[in-house]
Structures are given as structure tokens and as C-alpha cells.
Amino acid sequence: MNGKKSVQEAFNETTYRIVGHGNRDVQVLKEAFEAVENNTASDIYGTGKVIEAFQSEMAKLLGKETAVFFPSGTMAQQIALRIWCDEKGLKTVAYHPLCHLEIHEQDGLKELHHIEPVLLADKDRLITLDDVLQMKEDIACLLLELPQREIGGQLPEYKELEAISAHCRAHGIKLHLDGARLLETLPYYGKTAAEICALFDSVYISLYKGIGGIAGAILAGSEDFTKPSKIWKRRHGGDLISLYPYIISSDYYFRQRVNKMQQYYEGAKELAALVNQCHAVTTLPNEPVSNMFHMHFQMSRERIEPILSSVYEATGIGLSAAIRPTGEHTSYCEISIGDKYADIPKEEVKGFILLLDKLMRESSSEQRSK
Amino acid sequence: MNGKKSVQEAFNETTYRIVGHGNRDVQVLKEAFEAVENNTASDIYGTGKVIEAFQSEMAKLLGKETAVFFPSGTMAQQIALRIWCDEKGLKTVAYHPLCHLEIHEQDGLKELHHIEPVLLADKDRLITLDDVLQMKEDIACLLLELPQREIGGQLPEYKELEAISAHCRAHGIKLHLDGARLLETLPYYGKTAAEICALFDSVYISLYKGIGGIAGAILAGSEDFTKPSKIWKRRHGGDLISLYPYIISSDYYFRQRVNKMQQYYEGAKELAALVNQCHAVTTLPNEPVSNMFHMHFQMSRERIEPILSSVYEATGIGLSAAIRPTGEHTSYCEISIGDKYADIPKEEVKGFILLLDKLMRESSSEQRSK
Numbered sequence: 124m125n126g127k128k129s130v131q132e133a134f135n136e137t138t139y140r141i142v143g144h145g146n147r148d149v150q151v152l153k154e155a156f157e158a159v160e161n162n163t164a165s166d167i168y169g170t171g172k173v174i175e176a177f178q179s180e181m182a183k184l185l186g187k188e189t190a191v192f193f194p195s196g197t198m199a200q201q202i203a204l205r206i207w208c209d210e211k212g213l214k215t216v217a218y219h220p221l222c223h224l225e226i227h228e229q230d231g232l233k234e235l236h237h238i239e240p241v242l243l244a245d246k247d248r249l250i251t252l253d254d255v256l257q258m259k260e261d262i263a264c265l266l267l268e269l270p271q272r273e274i275g276g277q278l279p280e281y282k283e284l285e286a287i288s289a290h291c292r293a294h295g296i297k298l299h300l301d302g303a304r305l306l307e308t309l310p311y312y313g314k315t316a317a318e319i320c321a322l323f324d325s326v327y328i329s330l331y332k333g334i335g336g337i338a339g340a341i342l343a344g345s346e347d348f349t350k351p352s353k354i355w356k357r358r359h360g361g362d363l364i365s366l367y368p369y370i371i372s373s374d375y376y377f378r379q380r381v382n383k384m385q386q387y388y389e390g391a392k393e394l395a396a397l398v399n400q401c402h403a404v405t406t407l408p409n410e411p412v413s414n415m416f417h418m419h420f421q422m423s424r425e426r427i428e429p430i431l432s433s434v435y436e437a438t439g440i441g442l443s444a445a446i447r448p449t450g451e452h453t454s455y456c457e458i459s460i461g462d463k464y465a466d467i468p469k470e471e472v473k474g475f476i477l478l479l480d481k482l483m484r485e486s487s488s489e490q491r492s493k
Numbered sequence: 494m495n496g497k498k499s500v501q502e503a504f505n506e507t508t509y510r511i512v513g514h515g516n517r518d519v520q521v522l523k524e525a526f527e528a529v530e531n532n533t534a535s536d537i538y539g540t541g542k543v544i545e546a547f548q549s550e551m552a553k554l555l556g557k558e559t560a561v562f563f564p565s566g567t568m569a570q571q572i573a574l575r576i577w578c579d580e581k582g583l584k585t586v587a588y589h590p591l592c593h594l595e596i597h598e599q600d601g602l603k604e605l606h607h608i609e610p611v612l613l614a615d616k617d618r619l620i621t622l623d624d625v626l627q628m629k630e631d632i633a634c635l636l637l638e639l640p641q642r643e644i645g646g647q648l649p650e651y652k653e654l655e656a657i658s659a660h661c662r663a664h665g666i667k668l669h670l671d672g673a674r675l676l677e678t679l680p681y682y683g684k685t686a687a688e689i690c691a692l693f694d695s696v697y698i699s700l701y702k703g704i705g706g707i708a709g710a711i712l713a714g715s716e717d718f719t720k721p722s723k724i725w726k727r728r729h730g731g732d733l734i735s736l737y738p739y740i741i742s743s744d745y746y747f748r749q750r751v752n753k754m755q756q757y758y759e760g761a762k763e764l765a766a767l768v769n770q771c772h773a774v775t776t777l778p779n780e781p782v783s784n785m786f787h788m789h790f791q792m793s794r795e796r797i798e799p800i801l802s803s804v805y806e807a808t809g810i811g812l813s814a815a816i817r818p819t820g821e822h823t824s825y826c827e828i829s830i831g832d833k834y835a836d837i838p839k840e841e842v843k844g845f846i847l848l849l850d851k852l853m854r855e856s857s858s859e860q861r862s863k
Contacts, residue, residue: 150531152738161520165707194564198730231728235605331734337535338733358601359729360568363708364701368522368738 130444133432137441139471141394144335144380144461152337155372165365169353173367177374178341185326186317187343191352192370194361196303196329197228199342200266202355203325205236206348207264207297217241217258218266219250221273223301235359249279252286265291268301269308269319272457275407275417276304281312288322298322303329306381307413310388324348330373333387333414334380335461339369383462387414390460397472401480403487407455414460420446422486424454430482438475440467500814503802507811509841511764514705514750514831522707525742535735539723543737547744548711555696556687557713561722562740564731566673566699567598569712570636572725573695575606576718577634577667587611587628588636589620591643593671619649622656635661638671639678639689642827645777645787646674651682658692668692673699676751677783680758694718700743703757703784704750705831709739753832757784760830767842771850773857777825784830790816792856794824800852808845810837 128136145151166174174192182190193199201224208214218224220242224232232238241260244250249271267287270276279287291298300323305316312319320326325344330336342352356362391411398406403421420427424446435441443456498506515521536544544562552560563569571594578584588594590612594602602608611630614620619641637657640646649657661668670693675686682689690696695714700706712722726732761781768776773791790797794816805811813826 146532147535147537147735148531149526149529149533149535149737149741151535153526153531156519156523156526159519161518161523162516163519165517165519165521167517193730195730195733197727197732201730228730229724229727231730234728337738338735354599357567357599358604360563360565360571360598360601360731361729362567363565365517365708367519368707371519 128432128436130428130432130435130446133435134441134444137435138439139441139467140463141440141442141467141472141475142459142461143463145463151335152368152372155337155375159371163367163371165367166370168364169356169362174370177370180374181328181341182343184316185320185328185341185343186315187320187326188345189349190341190343191349191356192366193340193342193356194338194363194366194369196223196301196327196340197231198356198359198361199327199340199352200224200299200301201228201232201236202352202359203299203327203342203344203348204232204238204264204266205355206351207299207325208236208238209351210297211263211295213261213263214238215241215260215262216264216266217243217255217260217262219244219268219271220246221271222266222268223272223303224266226273247274249274249277250287251279252283252290255287255290262296264297264299266299266301267323268303270304270413270415272304272415276307276411276413276415277408278308278311278412281314284319284322297324299324300326302326304332304413304415306384307333307387307415310385311412330369330377332459333384333461334373335376336373337369339366339373380462384414386465387460390414390464391416391458394458394460394464394472397476401476402483404479404483416458417455418443418458419449419453419455421453422483423452424448426486426490427454430479430486433482434475434479437478438471440471440475442475498802498806500798500802500805500816503805504811504814507805508809509811509837510833511810511812511837511842511845512829512831513833515833521705522738522742525707525745529741533737533741535737536740538734539726539732544740547740550744551698551711552713554686555690555698555711555713556685557690557696558715559719560711560713561719561726562736562743563710563712563726564708564733564736564739566593566671566697566710567601568726568729568731569697569710569722570594570669570671571598571602571606572722572729573669573697573712573714573718574602574608574634574636575725576721577669577695578606578608579721580667581633581665583631583633584608585611585630585632586634586636587613587625587630587632589614589638589641590616591641592636592638593642593673594636596643617644619644619647620657621649622653622660625657625660632666634667634669636669636671637693638673640674640783640785642674642785646677646781646783646785647778648678648681648782651684654689654692667694669694670696672696674702674783674785676754677703677757677785680755681782700739700747702829703754703831704743705746706743707739709736709743750832754784756835757830760784760834761786761828764828764830764834764842767846771846772853774849774853786828787825788813788828789819789823789825791823792853793822794818796856797824800849800856803852804845804849807848808841810841810845812845
């Protein structure tokens, strides 16, 4: 409990993990392939049973005519927006200022597709119907992310979503769903994936977030939409001769986890309630609406990291190794509940929180007495 | 021997295969991962030991400062050309009319990067120094493919290659190597990969041709070149959270096969000599210069396919299931020698050729007597 280890080192040595499904290592692949027959044929450039069967299953899940497997969501979503822009002959779309395409893709949408985004809403809140109504620009497509990851995984009320969808339909605006974590929102909404996707013209879901596959994404919509998406997939260099390492593992972990989203959601709510009892920590949202939330510390990264290291070492429980500054005296980390949380005895979780609270109080009084 | 089976069905049922390394099935992945420790950590978005170690090994092999692993050659090569075009501020490149970028990528280079190619040489022959000298257009980059796959895997003489390289260097034209099958050319040239790559500014090699991995490609060059290539990889959606299924299998099969290129080359020469003794069949090139060649039939696809089916059924040896028409009365197939050819007793190969010769002669006399 000397806190000399880095937060990453201390995290790596813990027995229990609050977040995720476990380490991203080769075991993830080996387990998925264990029961697969050796003579199972590879997909070949987007064709073959292994890819077609999974695509059909995903289309059914999402209530869309067709679905296409992509190596990444980055590729799938740029392509979705490009298709809608080409259809309307207008290279403008709208999305949230903290949209994945805006902050994590090296401007691929602009550099490769020359599509200009209108940034709707303030960074720290969700897009509302009002934002859409007040938008002056003509756009081909509006992208909504459910849940909005970069603000802790917040969700609009379902009625708001329906109203935005109705507006877009009435005004010839295509609505695209960044549903990287869509399945994780179903317990809160109390809806099926297909019911939510019916509000959207095109949908992307990730296969390595709540599902916990190795990599990969699904893009779904009507046949008119997915057909050109395969041509763009080839153009992007994503139409690989063999995608089965990702498809077979996605299929395996999908079956294993699709019905555990309620459990992850309950875990997130339980943990957030405990966290909010801690000194100088709050969660965003206050009560989670999916399996994720952000923990905001009223302390700089430099001050919170050694405290977390100490708590990890003392309890054998790891929370997160990625603490990010939000200001000079504030920082946060992202929490996503998966399989691992349920492995920890409840008393141990409470012990973790009590110790975190104690060390943060001590640190704050030290700070005040300086 | 009734020839009622399709050529694909007959091929699938053969015991021996003249071409390739074996079926593209899940066994390929399982074998590669068998000896890999379960706790081997995934690469994460292009970082981590598993990707960095392999990239270093490939950079060394190719004699370049750095190398980057890409999910596909399609992605790697478009990006290479884009970087050279951006550097020169000129969106024109030159390549062969049957270049992969021109005929197999749905015009990604044009649609995503707005780069216009000058098509050098006639379709049925290699690019020569004269073609480069006579080119009127100013270009940022010349792409050469070694061997030129779509014309049977032909190679320029090494002196010609050196002369083209010297010209490009003297005239500020970057030279890019489409070396999808580069390792397969080394026995003919009697050079190391690094010696050949020294003539080029950037190099791509494939990891699932002669090497026989699952998918993947390497792009190599100076640090100034590979650094922006990683940004473009992210833009294309190729910077996956985990590429290790492809990297680990590439590494495994690279070690297994890098020293077998001479064997494959000798196999191709031996087989081509036999094939050229057959009635109404010739190979391109006449004597192979790598592990590959094309077999050209003086018969339509409709006539040759049942003959091949019969030979496959009678001998238990499969040659190819993909026969493509070249004209009304002519057709061809591509032959690439890998591990499988050495499994076939020589007498059986000769029996295969004798039967093929016999059935083709019979078919020709039937045709004449009609």
C-alpha cells in the first residue's frame, strides 16, 4: 500500500476487475474457436456461409432487410454517411460535437469523403429535438449516438427519439444510428433492438464493446443501402479475403452475452450508487442508463492516480488504468460493466469504495492544510 | 469419369492439389495459434508487442526503416500513392493497365483519393523503361508490380528494373513496389528482398499469397512515409483495436514458408514444362519466373471444364476450379505452387498430364469431325 506502483502496474496485478469482460488476450480468440470444426470454410471476399449466416442473424436482430459485416465501425459509419450524402447530392451531415467521427478518426470523413459536419448541441449535453428544429443548414443525414459515450453514456428519452425520427422523415433527412453500444441500452429503454432501429434508416453496432468480440462491426439497412456499402467497403480496403477470425468470435460472444445486458446495467447502477457516496467523486450520469458511466474526480490526475494505485494494491480490485484530466484540478475515467463485475463479492466492492473514500478524504485534508 | 460433376465439385473431392497450401479453413487459424500462450496480449490500435515486433521483423526483411501492418493491400497501396501525391502536390500516378488498383478495387483510388492513373504499357506486356521515358504526363509516383500477376506473373530483367529506378530517382518520381508476391520472385532474381526493395521508395507485400496467412499486408518505407500511413490507416477504418488474428498467423506462416520459395519456384517450372507438352495448352510465361503461371487453353471454358472435371475425378488430383474465358474459343486458369504440390508423387502428376492431353486431343478431333 505504498502507492509507488503506477496505476497501470497496480491495475495489472489485481485479482478482480470492476470493468469489462477480462483481458484482451489470445485466450479470447482461442475460447471462441475451441468448438469450431477445423474444416469450417473461410468466408471469401464477403461471401460464404460463415459471413452470410451471421449477417442474416444481425439483420434479424436489428429488424433491417440486410446487414454487412465490417472490420471496423470507423469504416462502416463513414460509408453510411457517404451513401446518404450521395443519394441526396449534398455533402453535409449533422452530429454531436463529441461524435466518434469528429474526434477519433483523424478526420477520415472530411479527408476521404469531403463531407462536412454540422456540430449539433453543446459538447456536454445530448442533441435535442430543438437542436434539430433550429438547425439552419440543409443536411443529408443526422447521426445520433446511443448512448452518447463521451458524456458518460447518456440517452435521450424515447419520446424525444421518436420526435426526432418523425421530424427527419418528414423533412427528407436520413437518420443514422451510431449504436456501438446499442444492445447495452435495451434494458433502460425496455425495447427490442429492432424497435429502436425502426426509427433509423441505417444502423451500426460494434461487436467488441458489450459483446466483447475481438473486433468488427455490423452496418444494417435496406438492400438499397447495404449494396453500395459493400462497394465502398472494397474501396476502403475492408473487403478482406477472410474476416472469419472476427466473425466467428463475434458470433460466439454475441450468443454468450446478448442476454446479459440487464445484468451489466444493474451492475452499473449499483456501482454508481456506491461511487456517489465517495468523497469528491460523482458519476455521469448520476444514475446510469446503460452498462457505462463516467467517474469524475474533484482531483487532478496526478493526485488521484497514486490513490487508486493504493486502493488496487490493498483490495486486489482494479477499477481503471486510464485516468484522463478534464482540468487542472479535475479528472475522470470511463467505467463499463461486463462479465467481470459479477465475480467480485459485494462486501469486497464496498470495501473498495470505503477505502477509496477514506484516502480521498485524507488527501483533501492534506491539501487544505498545506 | 462421367464428367457430370461441375469443375468445382470435382475439385473439392480431390485428394491431391497441384496449387496452393491447402484449404482456406479454420484449421489455418487453429494451427497458427496452437503454440501461442493464452495470456499473449492483443495489440491495441497499432501498438503493443505483437504488432511492433512483427513490423520490425518485416522492416528488416525489406531493408526499410519502418513497416506497418495493414488489414489489406488494397488499403496499404491506395495510402502509399496518396502520400506520394500529397508530398508532390500532384494527383497523378502511373501503373500497368492490369494493376490491382485499376481492376480489383472498385476505383477506390479515384473515388476516395481523387488520384488519376496514367496506364503504362499494353495490357499484355510488362512496363519497360521506354514506356517510362516516353510518358508525357508528370506523375508523383510509378507503381510496379513484381511479378505482374494478371499476365501470368512475368518479371522484368533486373537491369531494366534498376534503370527504371535510376530514372525515377533522377526525375523526382517516387517508385512504389506492389510486391504482393515479392518473396516468390527472389529465387529467380537471386537477390534478397532488401536488395530489390532498395530500388523502391515504398513497398507493399501480402501475407496470404506465398506466405499463406489468413489476411494482411505490410507497407514499408522511411519513417517519414510510414508515419502518415498510420494516420491514413485510421481514416480508412483499418486501425483496428486488434489485428492479432492476422499478425500472429502471418508470423507463423512466414517462418514456415519464407525459405520454401525456391521449392515453389522449381515446382512451377517443372509443372509448366509438363503442361506445355499437352495438346492445346500453353503456359504464360513459357518458363515461370516465380511460383506462378497462367495455363491458356485453346478451348472455350464450356469445353475445358468437363474435361478437367473428368481428369480430377479419374486421378484424384485437383488443378483449379476457376477457369476464365479469354475469348469465344479460349480460356485460362491461374496456377500458384505452394506446399501442396510436393505431396503428389511425380508419377501421378505425369498421369494427370497424360490424361489431360488425351482428353483434349479427343475433344479436338470430335470438334473437327463435326
